[in-house]
Amino acid sequence: MLIVLLSPPGSGKGTQSRRLVGRLKIPHLSTGDMLREAIRQKTKMDHDVADIIRNGQLVPDDLMVDLVDFRLRADDCGQGCLVDGFPRTLPQAQELDRRLAGRGRQVDLALELRVEREELIRRLLARSELEGREDDGRETIDRRMEIYRSQTSPLLDYYRRQEKLFSIDGMGSADEVFARICQVIDEYNATHRSDD
Numbered sequence: 640m641l642i643v644l645l646s647p648p649g650s651g652k653g654t655q656s657r658r659l660v661g662r663l664k665i666p667h668l669s670t671g672d673m674l675r676e677a678i679r680q681k682t683k684m685d686h687d688v689a690d691i692i693r694n695g696q697l698v699p700d701d702l703m704v705d706l707v708d709f710r711l712r713a714d715d716c717g718q719g720c721l722v723d724g725f726p727r728t729l730p731q732a733q734e735l736d737r738r739l740a741g742r743g744r745q746v747d748l749a750l751e752l753r754v755e756r757e758e759l760i761r762r763l764l765a766r767s768e769l770e771g772r773e774d775d776g777r778e779t780i781d782r783r784m785e786i787y788r789s790q791t792s793p794l795l796d797y798y799r800r801q802e803k804l805f806s807i808d809g810m811g812s813a814d815e816v817f818a819r820i821c822q823v824i825d826e827y828n829a830t831h832r833s834d835d
């Protein structure tokens with residue numbers, strides 16, 4: 640099952656993804672983690688990715704699509720994958736669909752975690768204290784939220800039109816949110832597994 644997780648910064652994508660892959664036994668592909676790792680390893684890239692991330696902006700689409708597509712073609716993703724943080728723009732989603740279709744595959748589910756803005760900001764500021772992520776400063780948080788609204792949220796409609804979107808209440812404890820996600824996945828499996 641190929642799942643994409645579309646949610647604003649601070650919505651708990653990382654936490655919930657790690658739990659979910661443990662349950663579904665599929666790999667977790669976090670584009671933010673991949674980029675941070677590439678920076679740590681000093682991997683040569685065509686763009687100054689460290690600078691882009693620090694400023695809360697988006698890494699160019701072509702680089703992101705190549706990165707994700709390359710990872711999705713690996714053997715361990717044969718049974719599916721949970722993609723967290725990608726796609727973040729309409730061109731990324733369209734190009735992903737095009738490349739997957741070329742291999743007879745598709746995105747099965749798009750999950751959205753819905754969290755109120757004040758709670759997102761509270762969580763991101765708390766994470767900034769705890770983990771010291773450079774892009775969790777107040778000004779950068781506002782920029783990332785605005786980019787989510789303008790560039791990523793149109794994807795909700797894109798997947799809704801394909802009848803793949805499931806929106807989940809992301810307020811409450813990590814356990815409560817995880818239980819809601821599992822319920823959606825279980826219901827999806829109950830209705831779709833028989834058509835495989």
Ligand code: AMP
Pocket residue numbers: 648670671672674691692693695696697698699703723724725726727728731774783
């Ligand atoms: P995340 O850990 O998902 O919040 O991602 C951290 C940062 O990595 C983002 O603010 C972007 O700068 C960059 N990034 C991650 N995924 C993408 C993507 N799909 N498209 C463009 N930039 C991305």
